[in-house]
Amino acid sequence: MAKLREIFRAESKYRAFLLSIVIFAVAFGLYKGIIDNYLAEIVGMSEFDKGVSEFFRELPGVLLVFVLAVLYLFSAENIYKIGAVLMVVGMTMQAVVPPTRVMVTLAIFVYSLGEHIQLGMKHTLALEYAKEGHGGAALGCQSAVYQFGTLAGYGAVIGIFLLAGRGSRLFIPLFALSALGLMLGLLVSLRMTGSSSTDATKRRFYFHRKYTTYYLLEIFYGARKQIFFTFGPYVLVLFYGASAMTISLLFAVAAVCSFIASPIVGKIIDRFGYKVVMVTDTLVLVFVCCAYGFAHHIFPKHVAFVICCVNYVLDAIISLAAMASNVYVQDLSDSVDETRATITTGVSVNHLVSILIALFGGWIWYKLGIETLFVLSALLGLCNSAYAATIKSPARANAV
DSSP, rough: OHHHHHHBBBBSOOOHHHHHHHHHHHHHHHHHHHHHHIIIIIIIIHHHHHHHHHHHHHHHHHHHHHHHTTTTOOOHHHHHHHHHHHHOOOHHHHHSOOOOOOHHHHHHHHHHHHHHHHHHHHHHHHHHOOOOOOHHHHHHHHHHHHHHHHHHHHHHHHHHHHHOOOEEEGGHHHHHHHHHHHHHHHHHHHHHOOOOOOOGGSSSOOGGGGHOOOHHHHHHHHHHIIIIIIIHHHHHTTOOOHHHHHHHHHHHHHHHHHHHHHHHHHHHHHHHHHHHHHHHHHHHHHHHHHHHHHHHHSHHHHHHHHHHHHHHHHHHGGGGHHHHHHHHHHOOOHHHHHHHHHHHHHHHHHHHHHHHHHHHHHHHHHHHOOOHHHHHHHHHHHHHHHHHOOOOOHHHHHHH
C-alpha cells in the first residue's frame, strides 16, 4: 500500500479504481475460461459459426472511436461506469438467454462493447490518478492488477471443476457468478466520483503518410493474431476435445509466461532494435503455426494435443513482440499526443482486419481444414516480417 501511495495522488480515487479492475478481471477470467467450451458443447457452434461470433465480439473495437466521440461530454469515470453497466448486462444475458447462436452472439456483443469502452478509459484514469512523473508506474500497476485478477479467475474455474467434476451443468452457474462479480465491480466503481477528462486521442482517427508502414504492419499483425486468438483455443476444444478446466489452465500458463517474458522482450527491443525483433520473431512463428496445423498428421492425437498447447503458449509470448511497433511509432512521432493518436488508430485498423479475418478464417477452416488456416497465419507472419525488413531507421534515431 505504501508503494501505491508513492505512485498515485492521495486525493484521487485510485483505490476504488484498482479494486474495480481486479474484480472485473476475476469475472473475465471466469468467463474466458469456459466460453469456448460453452459455444462448442452447448450452443453447438461450428468452425464458421465461431468466426461469425468473433466478428461481433471484435466489432466494438472498430466502433469504439465513434462511441467515445458520442460520449465526449462524460468524464472518464462515468464512461468507465457505462462500460461496466454494459458488461453486467451482457454477462447476465449470457447466463439467462436460450443457448441459440443468435442470442448468445448478441450477449457476446453487448459484453464486448462494455469491455472495449472500459479499455479505452483504463489508461486515461491510471494516468490521471498518477503523481507527476509516475505515469509509467501507474500503467504498470494497473496492468499487473488486471493480470493478477484474470489469473485468479482462471484458477477459480480450475478449482470449481476439480471440486464439482467435469460437466456442462457448470457453465450457466459460472456465467452467473461472473455477472455477480461484474455487478460488484460496478458498485465499487461508483465510488469513483472524479471528473477526469477523456483522452482526446482515443476519440478520433489520425492518419499521416509517414506512418503508412506502421498501418500496414498492423494489418498483417491483426490478421495473424486473430487466427490464433479466435481459432487456437477452439481447435483444442472442437478438434481435440479439451475440457474447460484444461483450457483455463492453458490460459493461466500462457498469462504467467507472458508476464515473465514481457520485460525480457522489452529489453531485447531496446538492445537490438524494433526492426530486428519484428523480423526475427517470424522464424518461431512459422514453426508454431505449422505445428498447430499439422501436428495431428505427424504424431498420435494425444501427443499432438500437447504440442498444440505448448505452441499456444509460444504464440502468446511471440505476440509480445508487437510492442516493437509502438516503439517504432514513438521514434517517428513529434509529440506524445501524436504517438497516442497514431497507436489508437493502429488499434482500430487492427480490429477492422480482425473482424474480417474472423469471418474468413471460420470459412477456411470449415472448407479447407485447420492445416490451411494455420498455413495462412504463417504466411501473414512472413508478410509482416518482410515488410518490417523495409523499415528505415528515422533520422532522429540515427543522430542519437
